[in-house]
Amino acid sequence: MDFLKKSYTGRNQWYWYVFTLLVIFAAVQIGTLPLSGYVSGQNPGLHNPELLNAKVMEFMSTNFGLALTLLSFACGFFALLLCVKYAHKKRMLDIVTGRQRLDWGRIFFGAGVWAILLLITFFVPFLTGDAEGLVFQFEPSKFFVLMAISLVLFPFQTSFEELAFRGYLMQWSTILFKYRWVAWVLTSFIFGLMHSANPEVQEFGAWIALPQYILMGLLLGYVTLKDNGMELALGIHAANNILSALCVTSGSSTLRTHALFYEIAPTASIMDSVVILLAALVFIWICNRKYKFMGNISLWSKVEREEC
Numbered sequence: 001m002d003f004l005k006k007s008y009t010g011r012n013q014w015y016w017y018v019f020t021l022l023v024i025f026a027a028v029q030i031g032t033l034p035l036s037g038y039v040s041g042q043n044p045g046l047h048n049p050e051l052l053n054a055k056v057m058e059f060m061s062t063n064f065g066l067a068l069t070l071l072s073f074a075c076g077f078f079a080l081l082l083c084v085k086y087a088h089k090k091r092m093l094d095i096v097t098g099r100q101r102l103d104w105g106r107i108f109f110g111a112g113v114w115a116i117l118l119l120i121t122f123f124v125p126f127l128t129g130d131a132e133g134l135v136f137q138f139e140p141s142k143f144f145v146l147m148a149i150s151l152v153l154f155p156f157q158t159s160f161e162e163l164a165f166r167g168y169l170m171q172w173s174t175i176l177f178k179y180r181w182v183a184w185v186l187t188s189f190i191f192g193l194m195h196s197a198n199p200e201v202q203e204f205g206a207w208i209a210l211p212q213y214i215l216m217g218l219l220l221g222y223v224t225l226k227d228n229g230m231e232l233a234l235g236i237h238a239a240n241n242i243l244s245a246l247c248v249t250s251g252s253s254t255l256r257t258h259a260l261f262y263e264i265a266p267t268a269s270i271m272d273s274v275v276i277l278l279a280a281l282v283f284i285w286i287c288n289r290k291y292k293f294m295g296n297i298s299l300w301s302k303v304e305r306e307e308c
Contacts, residue, residue, distance in 0.1 A: 002297070003098035003228045004180060007171035008305045010090035017172050020083040024164070027079030031072030035059070038068065061256035063145045066245075070149070073157035080163055095167035097229030106227070106291070110235025113286050117279045118243050134248065134261045142258035143246075150242045158237035165191045165217070166224045166233050174303050180225055181299045188217030203252040204268040211273045216240075219280040227293040236283070 039056050046052050059065040084090050096102060125131040165187050173183035192214030195201065201209040220233040245255045250263035288294045 001098050002303070003224070003230075004171065004174045004183070004303045005305070006090075006094045006098065007174045007303065009094050010084075010088040012088065012172075012175055016087050020080070020087055020168070023083050023087075024076050024079050028072050028076040031075030032069075034071060035065065035068040057256075063142060063149055063258065066146070066255075066257060067149050067153060070153035070157050073160045074153065077156050077160035077163070080160065080168065084168070095163060095171060097231060099229055103229065103231045106229070106231035107235040107238075109290065110223075110232035110283075110287065111239040112235070113283055114236040114279075115239040115243055117283060118240060119247075121275055121279065122243075122247055133264045133266075135264060136260065137258075137262045138260055139258060143260065146258045147246060150245050154242045154245065155238050158241050159234060161191075162220065162230050162234050162237055166220055166230045170221065170224070178302050180297070180301055180303060184218070184221045184225055184299060188221050189214055191217035191220075198254045199252050200254060200268065203266075208268050208270065208272075211270075212276055215273055215276045215280065219276075219283070222299075223284065223287065223293075225299060226297055227287070227291060228297060232287055 036056065039052065039059050040046075042059075043052065043055055046055065060069050081092055084092060084095055093102065125134065169190065170183045170187045173186050174180070177183060177186070192210050195213040196206065196210065198209070198213075203209075220230075220236060223232040223236070224230040241255075245257045245259065247259055248261040248263055249255060249257050249259040250266040252266050253263075284294075
């Protein structure tokens with residue numbers, strides 16, 4: 001069945017969507033309590049909000065801090081699934097794919113292709129002799145713990161974001177506005193704007209950093225709509241965040257981890273968005289060669305209600 005036509009299954013009154021978003025927000029906030037509680041416990045006399053926030057950011061750069069941070073996304077993930085089942089009376093699969101079952105092969109294929117493209121862009125500076133600012137900082141005891149945390153917990157964070165944006169909100173946008181392209185563009189821009197508080201945006205400015213997030217949102221939404229399910233997008237997002245955590249970090253990075261390399265003086269320009277765009281086009285070309293989805297669904301078509 002058409003993925004977006006599944007928007008009309010179950011209960012879709014506006015108040016169920018507002019209720020679910022409030023529940024998700026509350027669940028994520030509850031999920032942050034172990035992190036904030038641990039930091040407060042380690043700094044009992046510290047009551048200044050700015051200094052306490054700085055301590056939280058410092059702690060988040062440790063493996064334990066990263067694990068507690070990702071825990072909040074796991075809470076949001078399960079809260080969303082429960083609301084979809086009990087508030088909306090839908091199956092989880094209804095907000096994931098138009099297929100009869102989850103296609104794990106697509107998830108791993110998407111993750112593999114994007115991982116290769118990401119690693120190519122990472123090693124380009126080494127091939128061009130422009131890697132002076134990257135310092136190798138491999139510490140086995142910390143790195144392998146980071147790897148374990150990344151492989152176990154990052155899929156909850158990335159899957160939560162995909163279910164929320166490419167699933168739940170995209171389908172709600174379809175009900176509200178009817179047209180696929182509106183749901184695609186709207187959720188992609190919201191996805192980008194939700195990253196406005198990230199350190200990269202504060203460091204390099206919204207006009208440089210935000211387009212990268214919006215482009216990622218457009219790629220993830222495009223393959224979701226054209227391939228009639230978010231499996232490829234799930235793979236892209238998981239591979240992107242796991243490799244970003246493992247490969248390189250910096251003082252202005254959202255993920256300040258025990259990565260293999262530390263960038264001393266990170267820079268950003270519009271060329272970063274160009275690289276993402278080129279990688280996205282290559283990804284779409286490769287996946288279309290395998291799954292033949294380009295001619296399946298028109299982004300400009302209207303989504304009509306259909307009995308399931």
